Amino acid sequence: MSLRHALLAVLTAEPMTGYNLLRYFDGTVAYMWQAPHSQIYPELRRMEQDELVEVQVVPRGKRAEKRVYSLTATGLAELRSWLGEPAPYAPERDPSRVRAAHFEFSSYAAARDQLRAHHAHYTTALVAWERMVDDLEAHRVPLLRSRLRQRPEAEHEAIxxxxxxxxxxxxxxxxxxxxxxAEGLALLDHLEQHAVPLWGETPDETGQAEATPEPPESGG
Structure with a gap:
């Protein structure tokens, strides 16, 4: 997927200004495909050059103007072609799993910090995604309401x-x-409670791991 396809998907709802496109993008697609605003306007210009969108310049107040972007037949064909192809899967690059696979070179405290941060990140994300599900079910999402207005009622259920x-x-x-x-945090508790040392650590008399001093550097 590219930013181009994400923008085309938003514009299938209705023509919109760049400002509204950004607002709708942030409120829907950005949950799954994030992009900084600094990338969106240049991409819209390229899409205009490639005739995927057309632009109408309309007045904004007495002296200003605004650009309204509309999907062209070529743009819709590009989106449909992209949707008709099997999704390519990028090679896995998961730093969280790589770190976890080598926690023995870390410390119990550092490993816990990593997993707690992971837990907190996805807990926050879950709240946002569940809220979006609720808003979609209740038709509270502005872009969804706009999309439904543009399409026959028979299509609404699928949309x-x-x-x-x-x-x-x-x-x-x-x-x-x-x-x-949570499973990882429980594993750390289990290992530490059983005084299992990690790299560079040894259990102290209380059964907890403590750092072992580094050996002095060789003079020769």
């Missing part, structure tokens, strides 16, 4: 169902990550 399917998937992913972090 809402696909949005819910996507965001429920994000919520399920967050729950999995939260459970994984």
């Amino acid at each position: 809402v169902a696909f949005k819910l399917f996507a965001f429920r998937g994000e919520a399920a992913k967050a729950r999995t990550e939260i459970a994984w972090a």
